[in-house]
Amino acid sequence: MDTESALLALSALAQATRLEIFRLLVRHEPGGLPAGNVARHLDVPQNTVSAHLAVLARAGLLTAQRHSRLIVYRACLPRLRELMLFLVRDCCAGSPELCAPLVADLSACGPTLETCT
Incomplete structure (x- = not known):
């Protein structure tokens, strides 16, 4: 990992809701969680969670996999x-x-x- 990649990951985690999302997904490894379940667990609106999930995914900290109508997010260990x-x-x-x-x-x-x- 280079400095720029580390900064991207750290900046993604440097926000309370994103940090909680990432920690939640780490706890739910290896199965992951759909975005709606993440929103319910953290009592955060689903559109807000989706924006945070996108930031974490761009930083390489999450993966997303479609299962029928659901997108399941997993922490990238x-x-x-x-x-x-x-x-x-x-x-x-x-x-x-x-x-x-x-x-x-x-x-x-x-x-x-x-x-x-």
Whole structure:
């Protein structure tokens, strides 16, 4: 991940509703949620949620897949992983043992998918 991509992802998450949407979708992995369900979970108007979903998708943080009449949104966990690794790439001035607790916490989430489709 380069700086521009990281800034795009971070700016997409730097808004309260978008951050809550992303966290909600992370909790609902791997199945994802339709936009209407996201709106109901967060008690936000559906047109507002749709605008926020578009921002998150442009940042590469979400994927959308059509299922009949529904569009199901999923958090792009590989993109989240890239962002987290970008943020800690130079962690602890080359002393990896100092970053071990952070790495352990991040790896406790389990395996990640290789790509988002």
